């Protein structure tokens with residue numbers, strides 16, 4: 001299960017490897033995880049990567065809080081400053097929605113490349129207020145995320161933390177039936193955005209992710 005994720009308030013945060021941190025955590029870390037375990041999976045197995053409906057980029061899916069994804073070459077997306085005015089919250093959130101689109105691309109590519117019986121599924125919990133995802137945001141946004149927005153879980157616009165966890169567990173355990181390469185929106189298989197089905201981008205991103213994680217894979221193999 002690749003559930004770790006982060007959202008920054010700029011697109012300038014850089015990790016020790018020189019990658020932009022949203023891309024490093026939300027895309028490359030999951031890929032490295034899958035890569036290191038690739039030879040150890042035994043069918044039947046299921047890899048679940050947590051994505052987000054912010055990848056749709058429309059109001060219905062993000063309530064206007066997160067700009068939609070802006071796809072670019074993986075070489076650009078992997079580095080800081082990939083988006084206009086990269087010091088702004090809008091750029092940080094664009095990096096976030098774009099990273100979740102990237103995670104969907106990789107799930108589609110895993111479905112193509114992994115052996116039969118090793119399934120890869122993308123899971124969207126919906127908007128889950130009250131988690132630590134906004135930990136880097138300004139104090140007003142953090143207060144809203146913690147104290148105000150949880151009221152939305154009484155509406156279809158948001159998912160409570162327990163419900164999101166239960167849905168995730170159901171996907172991981174296979175209680176929610178989902179074919180490899182599919183997108184599970186909370187508890188049911190759905191179509192992700194039209195943009196998220198793009199074999200050319202998927203292959204290109206997979207190759208780039210392999211290259212970006214090469215040093216770690218080699219280091220581990222050598223042990």
Ligand SMILES: NC(=O)c1ccc[n+]([C@@H]2O[C@H](COP(=O)([O-])OP(=O)(O)OC[C@H]3O[C@@H](n4cnc5c(N)ncnc54)[C@H](OP(=O)(O)O)[C@@H]3O)[C@@H](O)[C@H]2O)c1
Pocket residue numbers: 002003004005006025050051052053124125126127128129131132133134135
């Ligand atoms: N909240 C939402 O509205 C929402 C909507 C759609 C999708 N999601 C996705 O759901 C997943 C869980 O997020 P959440 O909302 O539950 O936020 P959260 O409470 O902040 O949880 C994020 C998790 O990711 C881990 N993490 C972050 N950066 C890491 C790093 N550099 N190395 C290792 N672990 C790291 C955190 O570990 P530590 O606490 O130890 O730092 C934490 O366990 C994420 O993939 C997020 O993108 C959330």
